[in-house]
Amino acid sequence: MKSRNLVLGMAVIALGFTACKNEKEKEAEKIVDTYVVYVDSLGTVATEDAKANWQSIEATYELKSNQAATALTELKEDEKVKEKMDASKAKYDALKAKMMAEMEASKPDPKQVMRNALFGEGKIGADMNFSWVNAGNIHGVYQQFVHTVEDNKDRYSREDWDEVKMMYEALDSRKNTVEKEGLSSSDNRKIAGLKMKFAPMYTLNRMGAKSEEMQKAKQ
Template identity: 65%
Template sequence: MKSIKILAGIALIGLSFTSCKDEKQENAKKTIDSYVTYVDSVKNVTADELKANWKDVDAEYNRRAENAQLALADLKDNTVETEKINASKTKYEEFKNEMTTVFAPKVTPKQQLRNALFGEGKIGDDMSFAWVNAQNIHNVYQQFVHTVEDNKDSYSREDWDEIKLMYEALDSRKNTVEKEGLSSEDNRKIAGLKVKFAPMYTVNRMGAKSEENKDAKK
């Protein structure tokens, strides 16, 4: 009798263990399905709503993605679920890249020109040249003048006006930098670049204006 009770107890424990194991697997599948559903639902939200709440959206995605990945360990055969997770991960990364482009601030033609002349984001609306110093000012002039030289045939009159404004602002910064240890060698090289720029600006600015006058008459 005692043996029967022991066997019955073992059977009960085994049944309970199996039940817990099945529940664990079901919960794991639910976690993974929740992750997949979240990725699909995010793609249905308007761009304006996403932009306003993107940090929260991305944080929630990362939380669900981590939980889904951990849930795989609770599945005896996780081949199908692994494929689901990988597919959703790819889908989300592609969507995130797309949204990053959409959310990026629009760069005006004027800012594009400034980026080309000085480097990405170096000169903004504040027109601050504080980053230009005695060590890098020759390189700044060099990039400026060479960029203008390479693109002189494509600039409009408005572009040339912006170029002159930037050139004069750089010259103003040079006056400050000269007192901060600008070497005579760099000063000489800058003088050479200025000699190259002056006639290039005058001739091409006039040419751009002439072309615009022709177009206006047409």
Template identity: 60%
Template structure:
């Protein structure tokens, strides 16, 4: 009788272990299926909404992907599940690359590209604000401007030269203000030298660009 009771207890324990094991595998499978479903659902969200919430989307993806990878250890045969996870990872990476292109800011206009080259990226926009130019940096600003023009003088069109002149005059206007704010005589002298270099370079090359355009027009 005693042996029968012991056997019954062992059998019940065995059922309990089996039940727990099955429950663990079921939970692991659900975790993996949830991860796969998340990847598929993200692809159905509009690009506009994704752009606003992309950081959260990536964070949630990373969490679910980590949980899915960990869940593989709880599956007796995880071959199919491993393939599902791998496939979803590939899908998400491809989608992420696609969205990176969609989210990228539009390319700057030729005029803005020219301004970025002359002054530094984003320094001068449509508002033509030169307030960032001060007594401490104005010499280096002139230096970059003139040297950039010198390096690219053979590539500029007549419209480019007109834009360059507009920017140059705006910088000169800012210099008039900066001179009253502590511009050193040494920097003023160096700027004068850069201005002497710029003036004939502008005149000659703009005339050359206009002449080339007239030739092309005649063709």
């Protein structure tokens, strides 16, 4: 009788372990399915919305991916489940590559951003065409240029200063043409004052930017 009770007791315990194990496996499968469904759902998100919320999407993906990887161990590295997870990972990686490429392509050109600040939105493009600068507006153009440089001088890198110098020389070249087209003596004097302000500001700040760059390189 005792022996029979012992066998029955062991059978109950075994059934308990099996039930517990099945519950863990079911929970693990549910976690993996949640991961797969999440990745699938990303395919329905509009591109612009995905780009705008990419940080949040990536953080959520990492969390669900790690949870699914842990759940897979509960399923004894089940090959079918692993294949399902690998397919979802490949799908996510493809989406991420697409998003990264689109976000990179939509980034504003830093040189154009600088040109817009120095001369006005869309006034100067990569072709460096200054034909719009004339005797009537050239003083204002120099004014905006020099004041913008002054406002940003502490933020410019050595490369930025080189770009500033190139655009300044292009503007100066245009001035030579404008002078022959009726530039007033008054505006010419004002421009000369702005040029006197720009020259030492450029020299000192570019030297400072170069020194700072060299210090960072040593570190």
